[in-house]
């Protein structure tokens with residue numbers, strides 16, 4: 001693989017901010033992604049024009065024990081405050097290892113890295129279960145970013161465990177007040193700002209003019225995020241994807257494949273923007289940065305997953321970015337949703 005005369009390495013291990021280990025993935029057409037071993041945290045995903053698609057705060061602290069603010073934190077074994085552990089669990093502020101001998105896992109990408117997290121003795125004090133959490137981060141042809149989590153119960157004593165989870169994706173947007181999310185209207189949600197009270201979304205597309213922190217339930221097959229100013233459309237898919245390589249251009253953005261287990265749903269979507277007041281209370285977030293991000297998080301929240309020893313859960317997230325001009329210049333995500 002060569003680009004501009006220089007060799008492009010598909011997978012490069014190097015040092016990132018504060019000397020932390022990171023892996024850079026490069027796809028032949030020019031897309032890239034960066035993953036820190038700290039948190040198995042994707043901190044960058046760029047398209048073939050070199051445009052950043054994820055938001056990372058300029059104030060992000062790349063230092064334990066703080067999780068990196070932005071990118072794609074992995075929330076495990078607890079999402080949010082839905083349990084007795086620390087907010088969003090501990091996987092996002094642990095050092096993961098490169099998995100040199102991952103179990104067979106078909107892929108048609110050359111740019112991928114397998115990471116693994118196992119509990120330390122200290123973790124076992126807080127959450128007394130043995131597990132192997134394998135995360136594959138891959139860049140597909142055309143620059144799709146694919147994350148697959150495989151979580152296995154390795155308890156020797158027959159103990160099941162229960163967890164919640166999220167890919168806490170921070171999307172980069174030009175101006176939050178110009179962004180619409182379509183596909184969540186009329187759905188039920190739990191409002192984290194109202195004591196997790198259950199309500200029903202009204203009206204048309206979601207637009208943003210104040211703090212939002214909602215867990216949408218029973219989300220439809222596809223959801224679109226429209227960024228008018230950047231002329232970029234994000235579509236979130238939640239149906240099964242037998243062959244992730246065979247999607248047409250409208251099958252863009254975020255594709256989610258559910259759990260291989262029957263129980264639990266991988267598809268509540270959490271929508272979060274702290275807005276101005278909360279932004280000011282966050283040390284690792286700029287006062288005005290709320291304008292340039294939107295979290296839409298594929299999560300397991302209200303129906304946690306229980307795994308018996310030997311059982312494995314798989315949750316997959318696929319992101320791709322498409323200029324909205326590809327949608328005939330007319331942003332109609334409902335059509336995208338219905339036609340794909």
Ligand SMILES: O=P(O)(O)OC[C@H]1O[C@H](O)[C@H](O)[C@@H](O)[C@@H]1O
Nearest residue numbers: 080087088192213270271272295
């Ligand atoms: O500040 P953090 O622990 O990273 O959490 C950031 C946010 O994550 C999720 O979106 C939750 O729904 C929010 O309630 C929380 O504020």
